[in-house]
Amino acid sequence: MADKKPLIISKIVIDRDLCIGAGTCVTIAPETFQMDDENKAILVNITGNDAETILMSAESCPTKAIFLYDENGEQIYPYA
Numbered sequence: 001m002a003d004k005k006p007l008i009i010s011k012i013v014i015d016r017d018l019c020i021g022a023g024t025c026v027t028i029a030p031e032t033f034q035m036d037d038e039n040k041a042i043l044v045n046i047t048g049n050d051a052e053t054i055l056m057s058a059e060s061c062p063t064k065a066i067f068l069y070d071e072n073g074e075q076i077y078p079y080a
Contacts, residue, residue, distance in 0.1 A: 007051040009076065011069035012058075014041050018065035025066060028057035033066075041065065 012032075021039035025032075031048030033041050041061075049057070058066035058077045068076040 007055060007076070008071050009046065009051045009054055009068050010071045011073070012043050012046055012054070013067040013069070014043060015065045015067065016040050018063045019061075020063055020065075022062050024060035024062070025057040028060055029053050033057060 014033075019040045021035065021041070023035060023041075025041050026035055029049040032043065032045055032054055034044045036042045055068060055077060058064075058068055064078045067078065070076050
């Protein structure tokens with residue numbers, strides 16, 4: 001059985017139109033995401049948290065406003 005490929009996140013996009021300011025991403029990955037003065041999530045450091053934690057934070061977003069991409073530009077999350 002082949003080993004699972006390590007998760008590498010090379011790009012994070014936050015859709016500000018989808019973001020409702022729930023803040024779960026900040027709670028889970030505070031070194032990666034913060035809230036701005038409009039109470040919308042912003043990316044502050046793509047390597048602030050490990051990739052698994054960033055994925056967990058994106059999965060926690062109630063509106064799926066956080067899009068994650070791998071080193072080949074393929075969308076990791078939301079799942080297709």
